Amino acid sequence: MPYLIAPVFNSTTLRPVRIELPQSFLLLSGEEKLYKLASRFLKNQMDESRLLFDRKVRADSLFLFAEYPDLKVRQDQAWIEEIEQKLNLAALDGICSIPYIITAQPPVFGITYLKRSNDGKKFIFDERTEEIFQSLIWDKPSLPQLAVRRYALSLEKKNLEDQLLDLWIALESLFVPDGKKGEITYKLRLRMAYYFGDTFAEREQVAQFVKRSYNHRSEIVHSGKMLGKALEHDVRRLRQMARAVILNTAMEGITLQELRIRLDELVIAGESYASRYKPAFFERVNLESINKRKS
Structure with missing residues (x-):
């Protein structure tokens, strides 16, 4: 099954995270395989020094993941931007962004660039942030x-x-x-x-x-x-x-x-x-x- 991976740049978690989102997406952290795949394909894409990715993404960062049978990223771009927006509203401090999407149907991998990554203080996904984020996603105020x-x-x-x-x-x-x-x-x-x-x-x-x-x-x-x-x-x-x-x-x-x-x-x-x-x-x-x- 094809799948989608999108690292949440500048984010960090205090413990492993697994949150089900609408449209069969998952928000995860502590998944070493996702980090290694993102690192493998984005390091060269982002800059020649290969250092920028390591400053923005770590193994304890958040990742969006979904099984993605149609591989039509542009159709879900607004939804992915909404996730980023609500993550940033949920945190008292810190800024995160979702600038790249990796789509894969092994052995073929593709990268979609959405936007420039945001700069700022580290975004910490703690319990309070998770509580507000879940409410924004599921209660839809x-x-x-x-x-x-x-x-x-x-x-x-x-x-x-x-x-x-x-x-x-x-x-x-x-x-x-x-x-x-x-x-x-x-x-x-x-x-x-x-x-x-x-x-x-x-x-x-x-x-x-x-x-x-x-x-x-x-x-x-x-x-x-x-x-x-x-x-x-x-x-x-x-x-x-x-x-x-x-x-x-x-x-x-x-x-x-x-x-x-x-x-x-x-x-x-x-x-x-x-x-x-x-x-x-x-x-x-x-x-x-x-x-x-x-x-």
């Missing part, structure tokens, strides 16, 4: 599509300015779909402060961060300013915030219109989101160092 698309695009960008712009587009679509010119920054500061902050001090921290980071966005868009590594802190925090809201709204099953109404109620009531609505699932953002930047 309705995800805010614009926010998810921009979140995914931010992971693919090398330039920090581009990453920041994508993340702010995602956050604006979540927090100010009703925003008009001149009031967007105000609404972002207020709504994000009450969404993420439980106390006055935390809300003040969030509001200050939003104001500063959105000013960076404006400098990039309107002046073409390049801020480089000064944006690393902003991008890391914005990514955590966007991910949290995407997951929270999806898992709670509320629309962005319902979210906006709730956010305005919070401001009137002076309460935090978690305390007022007590959602069963609520990813938080670590605010301890939200306004601290590396020197």
Whole structure:
């Protein structure tokens, strides 16, 4: 039987994994045979030094595997991209990607290139990540599509300015779909402060961060300013915030219109989101160092 193997680049697992996915796919790790096959066929394909593969894929990485009678990779490309997208949403930190697919009908092997591999911190598939990923795959919560698309695009960008712009587009679509010119920054500061902050001090921290980071966005868009590594802190925090809201709204099953109404109620009531609505699932953002930047 022909089969498909797709290594999940930059991923690592703490124990062997075997997860059944829709469409007869499996997500596996700890399968030495899959690693050896991927290494054999992709090392030469990727670069002459043969070192890039070893930096991206290990024996304890995740692998997609499926028996694949038709060998029609392009028909399943959207599904494979969805798996990558949901893996990245499931993890609190780290970035993974699925850039190559190996199809095989021994002794014939073929390689399909899908995209450039993403760079970033190692993606660790731990128990919490697996729990969220399984829910995204099997419960199929309705995800805010614009926010998810921009979140995914931010992971693919090398330039920090581009990453920041994508993340702010995602956050604006979540927090100010009703925003008009001149009031967007105000609404972002207020709504994000009450969404993420439980106390006055935390809300003040969030509001200050939003104001500063959105000013960076404006400098990039309107002046073409390049801020480089000064944006690393902003991008890391914005990514955590966007991910949290995407997951929270999806898992709670509320629309962005319902979210906006709730956010305005919070401001009137002076309460935090978690305390007022007590959602069963609520990813938080670590605010301890939200306004601290590396020197």
